[in-house]
Amino acid sequence: PGLTIGDTVPNLEVETTHGAIKLHDFIDTWTILFSHPGDFTPVCTTELGQMAAYAPEFAKRGVKLLGLSCDDVLSHVEWVKDIEAYTPGCKVSYPIIADPNRELIKQLNMVDPDEKDSSGHNVPSRALHIVGADKRIKLSFLYPASTGRNMDEVVRVLDSLETASKNKIATPANWKPGQDVVISPSVSDEEAKKMFPQGFKTVELPSNKGYLRFTNVDH
Amino acid sequence: PGLTIGDTVPNLEVETTHGAIKLHDFIDTWTILFSHPGDFTPVCTTELGQMAAYAPEFAKRGVKLLGLSCDDVLSHVEWVKDIEAYTPGCKVSYPIIADPNRELIKQLNMVDPDEKDSSGHNVPSRALHIVGADKRIKLSFLYPASTGRNMDEVVRVLDSLETASKNKIATPANWKPGQDVVISPSVSDEEAKKMFPQGFKTVELPSNKGYLRFTNVDH
Structure with missing residues (x-):
């Protein structure tokens, strides 16, 4: 309960x-x-x-x-x-x-x-x-x-929640407002190109799975 | 559950x-x-x-x-x-x-x-x-x-938990290691004098209740 x-x-x-x-x-x-x-x-x-x-x-x-x-x-x-x-x-x-x-x-x-x-x-x-x-x-x-x-952490997570609720993104570990965010796995690369005209960067990883994609939604 | x-x-x-x-x-x-x-x-x-x-x-x-x-x-x-x-x-x-x-x-x-x-x-x-x-x-x-x-917040609370487990103190809002801590209400002023030979400072408040007592356990 x-x-x-x-x-x-x-x-x-x-x-x-x-x-x-x-x-x-x-x-x-x-x-x-x-x-x-x-x-x-x-x-x-x-x-x-x-x-x-x-x-x-x-x-x-x-x-x-x-x-x-x-x-x-x-x-x-x-x-x-x-x-x-x-x-x-x-x-x-x-x-x-x-x-x-x-x-x-x-x-x-x-x-x-x-x-x-x-x-x-x-x-x-x-x-x-x-x-x-x-x-x-x-x-x-x-x-x-x-x-x-820690009020700074409270404000940080509020900014994360508000940013994530407006975009299909999530905020990485230790993120602070203004820094790059990651694109949700539910968004395909095709969709991401339309949703994030500012562009995004896919990190190359040993698995060759393109799931770690960074963009910036504050610019 | x-x-x-x-x-x-x-x-x-x-x-x-x-x-x-x-x-x-x-x-x-x-x-x-x-x-x-x-x-x-x-x-x-x-x-x-x-x-x-x-x-x-x-x-x-x-x-x-x-x-x-x-x-x-x-x-x-x-x-x-x-x-x-x-x-x-x-x-x-x-x-x-x-x-x-x-x-x-x-x-x-x-x-x-x-x-x-x-x-x-x-x-x-x-x-x-x-x-x-x-x-x-x-x-x-x-x-x-x-x-x-936020790993920095995780480390901060670990330091608070470890410091509090060794002393009869608690850590105030936004505390960082090295900063002053507060003495638990369960400790009387008499006991506090013995437990904290480095001294402590009681904040004067409108209620005149001497519950807000700061000391430093890192020096």
């Missing part, structure tokens, strides 16, 4: 710092749904601050943010003051879901089996799901409580 | 390019178990090449690699020639599991629901699990077929 890549986010009604939200109404574009173990904890404070600091990057890409932890809305509101004080110039303008009864984290596969809060209750792991406008999960990072996420 | 963070990797006997392996015998240290959609496909070729290129980084950290795709061992062996030709100077010295009957990918939660091979069979997603010597999954990246992984 629980959510993984390819799954549809359930259309739950949730309480947030911005009022009640129906998840499917909110997710009408690329959305980052991310959970954290608890309010007033150290790594989470740095992470939510960085999510706010990167807000212009996410906005530029048409990406919405939606946080989640098990504390209640009042706690979230107080905690946001700490986050903003720690990350000067940043505003936490995205909603944070409250889940004081720990119902959502079970339904969303965001429970960390190794961590409990001081009352012995389950807490969410550092799950970060990138969800498409079709409400389906496209990519997930599941990190333990010990390891804060 | 399937594997996620906190789960124990089942002790399956698997066929690999290095012969039969019992998973629990192989996983006697930090191990990266990673799957890819198929042999002779473009992104995977760049990824397995990069895994080989980063082999010295993984070796330095005492980390083993174990690949997986559904093709058979003979296919893997032929494909490795392409990978090594594309990534000059690199040797694919880690084993690659074969799973021609698609049994393992189901048991390992590595099926991509959105991708099929040319015969209409399920293929694995780009799952990458970091497994501890206790055979449990500590961290997972689940990427779609379109998005190659």
